[in-house]
Amino acid sequence: MPHITNVMICTCTNCISNGALDIRDSLEAEIKKKELQDDVLVVPTGASGLCVNGPILMVQPEGIFYQKLKGKDIPNLVEEHFLKGRPVKSLMYVPPGEEGPIPELRSIPFFKDQRLIALRNRGLIDPDKIDEYIARDGYKALAKAVTSMSQEEVIKEMSDSGLRGRGGAGFPTGRKWESRRKDPRTPKYVVCNADEGDPGAFMDRSIVEADPHSVIEGMAIGAYAVGASSGYVYLRMEYPLAVKRIQLAIEQAREYGLLGKDIFGSGFDFDLQVFKGAGAFVCGETTALVASIEGKIPEPRQRPPRTTLWNKPVVINNVETWANVPVIINWGAKWFAEIGTEKCKGTKVFSLAGNINNAGLVEVPMGISLREIVYNIGGGIPKNKEFKAVQTGGPSGGFLPASLLDLPVDYEQLDEAGSMMGSGGMVVMDENVCMVQMAKYFVEFTNDESCGKCTSCRDGSLALLDILDRMCKGEGKEGDVELLEELGQAIKDSSLCGLGDSLPNPVLSSMKHFKDEFKAHVDEKRCPAGSCKALITFDIDKEKCIGCRLCAKNCPKDAISGEAKEVHTIDQSKCIKCGVCLDACKVDAVLVA
Amino acid sequence: MSKINPEDLNRIGDKIKRTMLLREGSCRMKIIVHMGTCGIAAGARKVMKALMDEIEKGDSKDVLLTISSCAGLCSSEPMITIEEKDKPAVKYVELTAEKAQKIFAEHVLGGKIVSEYALAAGSERTL
Numbered sequence: 001m002p003h004i005t006n007v008m009i010c011t012c013t014n015c016i017s018n019g020a021l022d023i024r025d026s027l028e029a030e031i032k033k034k035e036l037q038d039d040v041l042v043v044p045t046g047a048s049g050l051c052v053n054g055p056i057l058m059v060q061p062e063g064i065f066y067q068k069l070k071g072k073d074i075p076n077l078v079e080e081h082f083l084k085g086r087p088v089k090s091l092m093y094v095p096p097g098e099e100g101p102i103p104e105l106r107s108i109p110f111f112k113d114q115r116l117i118a119l120r121n122r123g124l125i126d127p128d129k130i131d132e133y134i135a136r137d138g139y140k141a142l143a144k145a146v147t148s149m150s151q152e153e154v155i156k157e158m159s160d161s162g163l164r165g166r167g168g169a170g171f172p173t174g175r176k177w178e179s180r181r182k183d184p185r186t187p188k189y190v191v192c193n194a195d196e197g198d199p200g201a202f203m204d205r206s207i208v209e210a211d212p213h214s215v216i217e218g219m220a221i222g223a224y225a226v227g228a229s230s231g232y233v234y235l236r237m238e239y240p241l242a243v244k245r246i247q248l249a250i251e252q253a254r255e256y257g258l259l260g261k262d263i264f265g266s267g268f269d270f271d272l273q274v275f276k277g278a279g280a281f282v283c284g285e286t287t288a289l290v291a292s293i294e295g296k297i298p299e300p301r302q303r304p305p306r307t308t309l310w311n312k313p314v315v316i317n318n319v320e321t322w323a324n325v326p327v328i329i330n331w332g333a334k335w336f337a338e339i340g341t342e343k344c345k346g347t348k349v350f351s352l353a354g355n356i357n358n359a360g361l362v363e364v365p366m367g368i369s370l371r372e373i374v375y376n377i378g379g380g381i382p383k384n385k386e387f388k389a390v391q392t393g394g395p396s397g398g399f400l401p402a403s404l405l406d407l408p409v410d411y412e413q414l415d416e417a418g419s420m421m422g423s424g425g426m427v428v429m430d431e432n433v434c435m436v437q438m439a440k441y442f443v444e445f446t447n448d449e450s451c452g453k454c455t456s457c458r459d460g461s462l463a464l465l466d467i468l469d470r471m472c473k474g475e476g477k478e479g480d481v482e483l484l485e486e487l488g489q490a491i492k493d494s495s496l497c498g499l500g501d502s503l504p505n506p507v508l509s510s511m512k513h514f515k516d517e518f519k520a521h522v523d524e525k526r527c528p529a530g531s532c533k534a535l536i537t538f539d540i541d542k543e544k545c546i547g548c549r550l551c552a553k554n555c556p557k558d559a560i561s562g563e564a565k566e567v568h569t570i571d572q573s574k575c576i577k578c579g580v581c582l583d584a585c586k587v588d589a590v591l592v593a
Numbered sequence: 594m595s596k597i598n599p600e601d602l603n604r605i606g607d608k609i610k611r612t613m614l615l616r617e618g619s620c621r622m623k624i625i626v627h628m629g630t631c632g633i634a635a636g637a638r639k640v641m642k643a644l645m646d647e648i649e650k651g652d653s654k655d656v657l658l659t660i661s662s663c664a665g666l667c668s669s670e671p672m673i674t675i676e677e678k679d680k681p682a683v684k685y686v687e688l689t690a691e692k693a694q695k696i697f698a699e700h701v702l703g704g705k706i707v708s709e710y711a712l713a714a715g716s717e718r719t720l
């Protein structure tokens with residue numbers, strides 16, 4: 001196994017005269033003393049260009065520079081940086097003209113707790129250049145698999161690693177592959193499910209855009225393991241950049257002979273094509289996806305024990321699952337299985353969106369808490385507002401309240417809490433978000449995307465929507481809350497596919513955690529979040545108003561009157577409740593009731 | 594007949610590493626513009642164009658301009674990363690064409706990090 005950390009010590013004449021050799025010796029001794037010799041390697045290198053500040057150390061892969069080192073600094077440096085993972089600021093290189101070192105990337109909370117496996121090449125390589133992927137050990141796993149491992153060995157490695165499907169269901173990848181390998185029918189296929197459609201989710205798109213070859217290599221390894229000779233990347237047309245990049249990547253891989261006949265002289269043939277989906281949400285469902293490739297109407301079917309394509313065996317895995325495969329082959333199942341929790345190994349990519357300071361793509365070890373993701377990595381809620389809920393798993397997932405923020409992120413724990421891992425969308429909501437409206441938004445989405453095959457999903461979602469809409473308009477009736485629960489459960493029980501089964505989740509989970517808010521809409525005709533327009537009025541606090549006219553100037557309907565330095569008033573007949581005055585006021589004089 | 598042998602991977606990798614890692618290549622600096630959908634939507638193409646113009650204007654043959662995809666912090670796009678021989682890489686965030694020009698003048702040509710636009714130095718933890 002390669003060393004985790006490389007310490008480059010400059011041994012140019014200049015640095016040697018400054019004592020670099022003594023530093024090297026004491027480094028090595030100290031590393032041994034702390035029993036870190038398997039993790040940290042000391043490499044002598046040539047002039048670094050900074051040798052006036054020598055002796056110089058550069059720590060890779062972090063890229064941290066230490067300068068002007070003395071023998072007495074070494075024990076502390078080894079203990080802090082290599083043992084405890086805390087770079088020593090006082091010894092770091094300060095760029096000329098700077099007062100202090102600019103922050104080290106890994107000391108920034110957003111990056112600190114992330115660990116990149118599926119996203120290992122993000123921001124580092126040009127996705128349009130296959131050579132850059134190869135330079136970062138690309139296609140070495142494929143070479144290793146096809147030239148030195150049997151199909152069974154590859155699958156054993158997958159099983160031992162504990163890798164589970166990253167599309168959301170969490171089915172063990174090794175077991176899926178093994179069942180297809182044993183299937184005597186040929187030809188066999190592999191498919192990459194990149195039909196990402198959850199609102200606020202962009203993991204698959206980002207992986208394909210940043211590192212298309214990691215997906216191709218993973219699929220080729222999977223194809224070898226099960227005995228498939230062709231594959232499809234099912235990618236939606238709404239992702240034009242991702243489509244372009246993976247198509248180019250496939251062409252480049254073919255040119256090098258990494259796809260095609262007799263790959264690495266092993267006799268293994270495999271080729272791949274992109275299938276552009278039209279963007280129907282239901283196509284992410286396995287049986288509908290297969291139907292779509294076969295040219296049929298993409299309606300989910302009764303799920304057979306094993307999904308087939310053209311009545312032949314097929315392995316369907318998500319983008320992120322495929323991207324993990326080469327790393328497991330290269331680094332071994334044991335290494336991978338040490339990351340994560342007992343039942344959930346490795347990392348998970350999440351797209352962090354909504355009311356969050358650092359929106360973006362994060363990859364974290366399984367088992368990290370929601371709190372760490374929202375507050376450390378995500379940087380908390382903008383404008384210091386209160387956290388209200390986080391939705392995981394897209395429209396099929398549920399809302400989790402602040403009381404569950406310490407929940408560790410893994411498949412089982414999220415399921416138990418009434419949400420799901422899903423493919424990794426994570427939408428954060430602040431105190432001003434109305435849960436009834438959110439539930440309505442997601443039911444609207446699934447109602448729109450329902451394929452229409454099952455009555456319970458097609459009409460059930462419409463019925464849910466009616467009730468939720470009524471509540472938001474202040475027309476909720478007694479019994480509505482109970483009806484929502486009953487109807488939601490009925491839809492769950494009687495829908496054929498995962499989409500119908502999970503569409504009531506946003507309603508049911510918000511009922512579980514935010515029932516009072518639903519009741520307030522019905523019983524008191526009140527929206528506690530101050531968001532449902534029919535249930536709120538805007539007013540001006542006469543005590544606080546300073547008469548600055550900011551609200552009046554910004555009001556699109558000229559509903560606010562009042563001279564400068566005098567208390568303003570809102571004409572309720574003109575007010576459209578857009579909330580512009582609330583945002584404009586600098587003294588919090590606008591009241592929402 | 595196979596087109597490629599496992600050993601060929603090292604040959605291809607070593608060759609490109611020279612430009613990627615700036616060790617033996619003729620380039621002194623490498624500018625990576627992060628061009629994922631998020632970056633492009635936030636204006637990465639304008640940043641790219643500004644940097645291309647600057648390189649052309651100064652005929653800076655020792656500066657390599659290249660692309661990569663999303664750097665993770667989508668809300669701070671457009672971002673660029675500047676890699677310089679034997680120094681930690683520096684990431685700049687929330688850029689515009691004007692900011693990119695300033696970074697080019699001060700950091701790429703002048704060797705001084707523009708700390709007001711810089712997020713951090715160093716690289717992420719991979720594997």
